[in-house]
Amino acid sequence: MSQLIQLSANGQASIVADEWTRVVPPAPAEESVRKQAGKVVLFKLTGEPTFTPEQIANTQIPASGKILVPLTVWQARKAELESRLAAGELGIVLATHETAEALQAEFADLNSLPIIAIFVERFADGRIFTLGAWLRTRFGYKNELRAIGDVLRDQLFFHKRAGFNSFLIRADRSAEDALASLNDFSQPYQGGVADVPVWRRVNRA
Template structure:
């Protein structure tokens, strides 16, 4: 996967291959990120390569159930810049379902979104191929503070404010 930011750094040694089409062939040795339907029908223990899943904006992450504890990576697809449903899925995975593995944003991922994506739990970003990942990385530093509670900072700013000295 090209143009990848992971743990606040641009990486080039990622072996995961995103399988977009259910009919797309992949070998048992490859590390693959499968569409949800393909993943649910697969037998990851029969493969020598690692297996992960990607969720579309209309998927319910709760269908992964007990598989969440064995998944090293979940990718969430952003088919368009204006489609924000992936933010909700990420937050559900982190806060309600307790997912601890890598959470990767894929699809139409741009610099302007990275800070917000990090706040809901993403720690990896597959930036669009026509953009520079090194420049997009700076998007993680666009805002120094968040007013509302987030996955990264659950206590809202109002409750973190220090009382004025009288």
């Protein structure tokens, strides 16, 4: 069964079939243990390389169909992928340690991308929420914005408020349960991408 939850134009959520194939580079030959302040780092830091040149070169890209490719794969193999973009068959996966500015540098109009997916390797901070909100507000992105990777039930309501309109639930979790979580709260207090803080919604006149 599909693990993809998608919001319709009127905000209704449902579990739908996934039309997009995510392209994942092969695992590195060896991966060193990274530490910060003496502790093992289990997620990538901003500015850290996403994939090695060998991984990018060895990435297998399907010859047809809709594909989601990592930003670094697009950057290195743009010539062979431009026709897929023109056909509306290419979307970009942006990791949480990558920046919206790096994505914009590759696409003068971000809305030429039918979908942008933000990948959480391991949830440890709020970078996915920042990226989602910035893509919607600062960069004017209007198409499908998808959360993928370590996406959990308790986060969906807040992903939605940060501008995401589709969510690929982790394979070991229930998509039906995650779908219900979008109704966990009836009236958020803080402002979000599509609304204002509750105190600004009250007529005090």
